[in-house]
Amino acid sequence: MSAAEPVDLTVADLHPALGDPALTSMNFLNEVSERYPAAVSLAAGRPYEEYFDLAAVHRHLDTFHRHLVDDLGHRPEQARRLLLQYGRTKGIVHHLIARNLAVDEGITVDPEDVVVTVGCQEAMFLVLRALRAGPMDVLLAVAPTYVGLTGAARLVDLPVWPVVGGSSGVDLADLAAQARRARAAGLRPRACYLMPDFANPSGVSIDTAHRRRLLDLAVEEDLLLLEDNPYGLFHLDDGPRPPTLKALDTGRRVVYLGSFAKTVLPGARVGYVVADQRVAGADGRVGPLADQLAMIKSMVTVNTSPIAQAVIGGRLLEHGCSLVAANIRERAAYTRNLRHLVAGLTRRFPAVPDRPAAVRWTVPAGGFFVVVTVPFPVDDALLDRSARDYGVLWTPMAHFYDDTAPVRALRLSVSAVTPEQIDVGLDRLAELITDELARRAG
Numbered sequence: 001m002s003a004a005e006p007v008d009l010t011v012a013d014l015h016p017a018l019g020d021p022a023l024t025s026m027n028f029l030n031e032v033s034e035r036y037p038a039a040v041s042l043a044a045g046r047p048y049e050e051y052f053d054l055a056a057v058h059r060h061l062d063t064f065h066r067h068l069v070d071d072l073g074h075r076p077e078q079a080r081r082l083l084l085q086y087g088r089t090k091g092i093v094h095h096l097i098a099r100n101l102a103v104d105e106g107i108t109v110d111p112e113d114v115v116v117t118v119g120c121q122e123a124m125f126l127v128l129r130a131l132r133a134g135p136m137d138v139l140l141a142v143a144p145t146y147v148g149l150t151g152a153a154r155l156v157d158l159p160v161w162p163v164v165g166g167s168s169g170v171d172l173a174d175l176a177a178q179a180r181r182a183r184a185a186g187l188r189p190r191a192c193y194l195m196p197d198f199a200n201p202s203g204v205s206i207d208t209a210h211r212r213r214l215l216d217l218a219v220e221e222d223l224l225l226l227e228d229n230p231y232g233l234f235h236l237d238d239g240p241r242p243p244t245l246k247a248l249d250t251g252r253r254v255v256y257l258g259s260f261a262k263t264v265l266p267g268a269r270v271g272y273v274v275a276d277q278r279v280a281g282a283d284g285r286v287g288p289l290a291d292q293l294a295m296i297k298s299m300v301t302v303n304t305s306p307i308a309q310a311v312i313g314g315r316l317l318e319h320g321c322s323l324v325a326a327n328i329r330e331r332a333a334y335t336r337n338l339r340h341l342v343a344g345l346t347r348r349f350p351a352v353p354d355r356p357a358a359v360r361w362t363v364p365a366g367g368f369f370v371v372v373t374v375p376f377p378v379d380d381a382l383l384d385r386s387a388r389d390y391g392v393l394w395t396p397m398a399h400f401y402d403d404t405a406p407v408r409a410l411r412l413s414v415s416a417v418t419p420e421q422i423d424v425g426l427d428r429l430a431e432l433i434t435d436e437l438a439r440r441a442g
C-alpha cells in the first residue's frame with residue numbers, strides 16, 4: 001500500500017489484536033520465505049510432503065462413505081446428505097476419533113464429548129472464547145509457547161501469563177506461584193496451556209512422574225489443563241510413549257486438543273477437542289463443555305467440512321483407527337531427519353575441551369524442533385539477512401515469547417526437508433553464526 005493510497009479505516013479502529021505481534025508473526029515468517037524462495041527452509045513446521053497422495057484422498061472419502069452405509073446402516077441418500085449437506089455441529093467423525101484415542105493413547109472418551117473443529121487452531125479458539133468469561137480471567141501458558149495460542153487468546157481479550165517451562169517441560173513451582181499471583185491481584189487463572197510431548201518450539205517433553213505431579217497441582221490450584229498434542233506420535237525411540245495427561249486424568253481436569261495436520265493432512269484442516277468437563281446450564285441441565293464449545297462453533301464455522309472430515313475418517317478406518325499405524329513412514333522420516341540435524345550440529349560446532357560452548361542446541365526425544373542457542377540476540381533483522389545473504393531460513397525464538405525482550409536462540413524444524421537440504425541449511429547457518437561471532441568479536 002502506498003502512502004498516497006486513500007484510506008477508509010485505520011487499524012487503531014479495529015480489534016486491538018490486529019496490531020499485535022502475535023497475529024503478525026506468522027504472516028511475517030511466511031513473507032520472508034516468499035521473498036527468498038531459493039533459501040533452504042529450516043523454519044517451516046509443515047509436515048513432509050513426499051507422502052501426500054491425491055488418489056488416497058479420493059479413496060479415504062470412499063472408505064468413509066462405505067462405513068456410513070455398511071457399518072452404520074445409513075441409506076445411500078442419508079450417507080450422501082451427511083457428506084454433502086450442512087451437518088452436525090460437533091462433527092461426523094467423533095466416534096472414530098474416540099476409537100483412535102482408545103487405540104493409540106489408551107484414552108476412554110465418550111464421542112459426545114468430542115467437537116471436530118477446523119484444525120486444532122479452531123479448537124483452541126473455541127476453548128479460550130468459552131473460558132474468557134470476563135476481564136478478570138487470565139490464561140497461564142508454558143513459555144515459550146505456540147504463537148497460534150497467543151494469537152487466539154488476543155482475539156478473545158484473554159491475557160496470557162507465562163509459566164517457566166525449563167528442562168522439565170513445566171516448572172511446577174512457577175505454575176503455582178503464577179496462579180497465586182494472579183489470584184492475589186484479583187484475577188482468575190482459568191487454565192494452563194501446554195504441550196507435554198515435543199513442544200513447539202522448545203522440543204521438550206514432560207516425563208510421566210512430572211505429568212502426575214502436574215495433574216495433582218491442577219487439582220490443588222483448581223486449574224484446567226489445556227493439553228495440545230500435535231507431535232506426540234513422532235518419538236525417536238521405539239519404547240513406549242509416556243501417557244498423555246488426558247490418559248492420566250481421572251478428575252476431568254484436562255481439555256485435550258488434537259490435530260490431524262501432522263498425522264493425516266494439513267490441507268484437510270481438521271482437528272478436535274475433547275471437553276468432558278460437566279457444565280451446569282442456565283436451565284439447570286448438566287452437559288459436557290463440548291456442547292458449549294459447539295454453541296460457539298455454530299457461530300464461527302457452523303460445522304467442520306464433512307468432506308474434509310470424511311477424508312480423515314477414511315484414513316483412520318483404513319488403519320484400524322490407529323494413527324501410529326498410519327504414520328510409520330512419516331515417523332521414520334522425521335526420526336531420520338532429527339537425528340541427521342543433531343549430528344550435523346555436533347559436527348559443525350564441535351565441543352572444545354575446557355571452553356564453554358558458544359553454540360548449544362537441544363536434543364529432543366522426538367517431534368519436529370531443535371532450539372539452537374547462540375551468544376547474540378536473534379531477531380527478525382538477522383533472519384532477513386540470513387535468508388538474503390546466506391540462503392537459509394529458521395525461526396527466531398523471540399516469536400514464541402509474549403514480550404519484547406531479546407532472545408538468543410532460534411528454532412530449527414526438520415519436518416519439511418530432506419537430509420540433503422538439512423546439510424545445505426546447516427552449512428549456511430554455520431557460516432552465518434561464524435560470521436556473526438567474528439563480527440561481534442572484532
Ligand SMILES: Cc1ncc(COP(=O)(O)O)c(C=O)c1O
Nearest residue numbers: 119120121146200228259261271
Ligand atoms: C502446538 C500446535 N498446536 C496447534 C497447531 C495448529 O494445528 P492445526 O493445523 O490443526 O490448526 C500447531 C501447528 O503447527 C502447533 O504447532
